[in-house]
Amino acid sequence: MSKRELHFGLMFWAGGTHPSGWRYPSSHAGAAFDIAFLQRVTQLVEAAKFDFLFLGDRLASDPSLQTTNPSQMSRLEPFVSGASLAAATSHIGIVVTANPTYYDPYNLARMFASLDHLSQGRASWNLVTGADEIAAGNFSRQSHWDTERRYDWADEFVAVVRGLWDSDAITPLHHKGRYFDVAGPLNVKRPPQGHPVILHAGTSDRSRELGARDADVIFAGQATIESAKAYYADVKSRARKYGRRDADIAILPGLTPVVAETTEKAVEIFDHLNSFIALEPEGDGGEASRYGSLGRMGKRRNLTAVSAAIGVDVSGQDRDAPVDPVVLAEANENGQRLFADVKRLTRRDVKGPNRLTYRDLIFGHISTGAVVVGNPNEVADHIQLWFDERAADGFNIFPPYVPESVEAFTSLVVPELQRRGLYRTEYSGPTFRDHLGLAKPAAVLSGSRSLRG
Amino acid sequence: MAKPLHLGFLYAPQSGSQTHDKSFDPLSPLHLTGLARDLEGAGFAFLLIDDSVGRAEPARSEAFTTASFLATRTRHIGLIAAANTSHVEPYNVTRLAASLDHVTHGRAGWLVSTGVVDPAGANYGQTAVAPDVHYERASEILDIARRLWDSWEDGAFIRDKQSGVFVDGSKIHPIDHVGAAFSVKGPLNVARPPQGQVVVAHRVADKRSAEFAGRHADIAILAAETAGDIAALRDNVLAAARGARRDEQHVLLFAEIVSVIGSDHAAGAPKAPVAHYVSGTPTEIADQIEALANAVTLDGLVVAPGVVRSSPDAFSRDVIPELVRRQRLRSGDRSATLRERLGLARPGNIFEHKAPEPASTAA
Structure with a gap:
């Protein structure tokens, strides 16, 4: 063989x-x-x-x-x-x-x-x-x-x-x-x-x-x-x-x-790409109905939707602010997975020099399929x-x-x-x-x- | 003297009226490319790729796939692919034709055929169409296709990276067609074809096909034996065009001729049931073509050789130069779309500057 x-x-x-x-x-x-x-x-x-x-x-x-x-x-x-x-x-x-x-x-x-x-x-x-x-x-x-x-x-x-x-x-x-x-x-x-x-x-x-x-x-x-x-x-x-x-x-x-040639450059490209996504106002966190199973972006692009997914209300947060470590501590299993995934992709965390933002959580939440950055x-x-x-x-x-x-x-x-x-x-x-x-x-x-x- | 003619070529090996010699394999991409390039070089305005869904010899590839393959291997020649309206879904065939127009940069056409070529119906068992409604069905599909091609206005794509606006939704239209055989909501999922509307061709052999061509076709291909019969078909087409309130100038009239040069007889060329034959030496053939053009006012000829060969056809090699010498042929504008080359205007969009129209009904 x-x-x-x-x-x-x-x-x-x-x-x-x-x-x-x-x-x-x-x-x-x-x-x-x-x-x-x-x-x-x-x-x-x-x-x-x-x-x-x-x-x-x-x-x-x-x-x-x-x-x-x-x-x-x-x-x-x-x-x-x-x-x-x-x-x-x-x-x-x-x-x-x-x-x-x-x-x-x-x-x-x-x-x-x-x-x-x-x-x-x-x-x-x-x-x-x-x-x-x-x-x-x-x-x-x-x-x-x-x-x-x-x-x-x-x-x-x-x-x-x-x-x-x-x-x-x-x-x-x-x-x-x-x-x-x-x-x-x-x-x-x-x-x-x-x-x-x-x-x-x-x-x-x-x-x-x-x-x-x-x-x-x-x-x-x-x-x-x-x-x-x-x-x-x-x-x-x-x-x-x-x-x-x-x-x-x-x-x-x-x-x-x-x-990209370096990890830093790859993360920069990933952030650059995400920066073009049109986010939605807060309020409605339900599933967007369009195209059921096709719905690569079937999820709402806001913190209301993130809140529902992770079991912690973050809908009032400034999207560009660093995520409070308490949010991670209180997040449900879904939320733990989301944090781990966003950390893996962005190399940012709730502590240390590179801080995760709430905006990162939105991008992580709406992303589907396997992604690798590096x-x-x-x-x-x-x-x-x-x-x-x-x-x-x-x-x-x-x-x-x-x-x-x-x-x-x-x-x-x-x-x-x-x-x-x-x-x-x-x-x-x-x-x-x-x-x-x-x-x-x-x-x-x-x-x-x-x-x- | 009659106006100079456009030339088209009908490719239909194993159709019952056309065969090919041993040097040509209709499933060989190289041979197909060679044929299309030879015709392009000889000055043909378009290549009609016929199709059959019946039990023909297993020798030909499907027409739209073939035309799409040839699209980027040629530069100037129009590529007109056949599809039988009795055996296709309107949404599928409309997007095939629109897409072919994009990949050819505006050189696409659709040779509309209709009806059952026995025993094609046997291959479509439970979905076979009753014989008496083939033309009604064809007519309804053409109405649907024209609206779907227009369902995206020319300016629908904005693609502004800065603002993130990709399309202007007000320039994209559902067609909401509900007719006798079909209901099609639309819009199409293809940008408007470069030609606006893909060139539509139809072969005319009787009153019913003349009626259809007069109403729907840009190119009517008149298939009859004598100049008198060709003229009669021509008159039927033009009467139908007037009846449909179309400008007669918008229907181009082509006569189908079967050329038999020298050794073709020996090659076993099958005899078409009804066709205008020209035969003899290249000079004799040019004489016969001149006689036809003087007898019937035509926009062009569709040459349907009895035998397709891998080497440049004798018609291209010997007859065309003779017709050029006699100033009987149009010189091709080699950079144009098929519409431009044939002198057909790019149609306006039925949805532009108009309120949405009510749902159409079948004719």
Whole structure:
């Protein structure tokens, strides 16, 4: 068995994954529709031997996202950007997000087969079932399907798509199922990878099951190493019952790296980024309702919300004042975690020369997912720890501001990981499956294909 | 003398009317790039990438993915991708077309096809559309697409780093469409296309398709055998345009011609069911094209070769220079958007300077 090695993807929100990343001085605020810029950034991570570029998607827009998540408000359709990026690269995997709830399996099977041919074996499907309720309004639906319905549909949908990829004139599909009647065969030749790589993300039971059965890469969102280890162990054990080996699935949590030559400089960048976040007046500390599970910024951006979270009323404090050590002493378990996290990121404390401010607590409170701030060694240590502890097989890198944070990661952290022997220095082959060490699946040559598992 | 013509190229290998020779692999990115660059170099204004969702030979990639791949491998040629309105969701196809316009910097078009190419319906089992409503559905999708493309005004993005204002919400509009087949709230999640509205093309072979093209299309591609039949289709399109209160100048009329040069017969070119054939030597073909252009007032020709090859087509190599010599072709403005190149204005935005409109209804 070959040595386990790290895998990296780039979560490509062109304006940066930080809610105010687009306001960072060197960022390109109009990046989302500038294909030449998107190609340059893709070439940057390809030169650093990244496994893939991740093109997220949503099937609706809402201008109210502009202060919290402008990258999720509008973007290029991912098959269009994916094919354009394929034309400017040669090795990197291209992950296109597509939601079966609002697609037809024959159309989607064709598009992925086409992208796999055009990219010569680099296409990948990020299968999402859509937590986004407002998309229903754009697709003639009265309401958003519930989880069970979406996953029942998705399970059959994936089986049909795989069947179409395997089909040919001699063995067309002839699928007749609960939701789909599809004769086949597909009118695009079998994709170079056999089946384009399938990604999936999610924490619900149905989602974990779908991922364990059908995904080659799992994108996870755990913020702590403990929860990530538990998720990792659970998904790999579920996969075994489908006859899959641990190495058949790469589990890649998201990670936001803020890295610079020195720790001080990294913290300075982190503070600078946060300084652009528009905070809210005090008073309302409830959850902001927008975009439920997408809610990277679903929490109120004020001290009222912090107070509710930590169990100590700090809503009347001056945001720039140092935090009174009494607050830490009285904070609940949640609050203890928040303080530890903010201290880890900012290197500031309630005592000593570098004091935490109340504003820092707000930023800590609204932050989601795993963040690491530090010099190249510190960031590499974080990555290595998660990798060695089997909390991750690699990471989907969230670039908080683009392109500078991508340049910093590829020029500072990647070489350090290569020195440590944890990460490839060359691609082993031209296809995305090659990067993952996955063989091309044999075609299932049966006239009819039932759900696996 | 008739006005000089624009040239388009129809790419549809394994469509029943077009094949390709052994040197050309329609799934090879290199061959596709070579074809598009050859056509661009020869002066074609646009490349129509046809599509089929039926049981065609497994030989072609999906049109929008293909066009997007070619977008940054070409610089000047228009890229018009086909999508069949009977088998797509309006929100999906609208954003594909808008996005293609962004990555081509305004060279995108959508070749609207409709109806079931038997047995395509078999691949869409439970969602297949009843045959008699294909054009109603197409028409409703076009109405939706036009409003979605306009749902972000040109000035909607502010992107002011200083103030943190990213968009001007008053310039982003839901469309609140409720029609016979679809309800679409909007807005689109793509900035307004560089061309304002993506160029829409439609092939016209009968009264129904002429009606649709007259109402919705920027480019009507007239497919008939004789000059007289082409002229009749042209008149139908223009009558429909007038009926829809469109300026006739806003519908460009192209005749589809199938060129058969020398050895094409031997290569086994399939015969299109209804098409205007030109054949013989390059000089003879240029004569036949001149005769057609003198008989029917046209804005251009769509060349649909019987055989697609990896080497520059004989039409590009020999016929085009002959037509140029006779001053029958427009010289391309190579830096323009497809609309600019074709002399079509960039449309105003239906939402600009207007109160929000009531929900639209299907025609």
